[in-house]
Amino acid sequence: MQARVDPDLCTGCELCVTTCPEVFEMEDDKAIVKTDSVPAEAMESCRQATEECPVEAIIIEG
Numbered sequence: 001m002q003a004r005v006d007p008d009l010c011t012g013c014e015l016c017v018t019t020c021p022e023v024f025e026m027e028d029d030k031a032i033v034k035t036d037s038v039p040a041e042a043m044e045s046c047r048q049a050t051e052e053c054p055v056e057a058i059i060i061e062g
């Protein structure tokens with residue numbers, strides 16, 4: 001499973017970084033994905049972050 005953030009949609013609210021710090025981090029005023037693939041132990045929190053993103057900027061693939 002891989003995740004990515006659409007930088008055109010992300011508002012930089014930091015919610016995903018709080019929910020799933022294993023995968024997301026802030027870079028300047030946007031969230032970015034810091035892992036090539038989502039670690040098994042972070043899949044649930046990554047899915048939660050995706051559902052919680054207020055602008056649906058997180059895309060999960062695979």
Ligand code: SF4
Binds near residue numbers: 005011012031057058
């Ligand atoms: S929750 Fe969504 S809008 Fe907020 S920082 Fe993460 S990707 Fe950006």
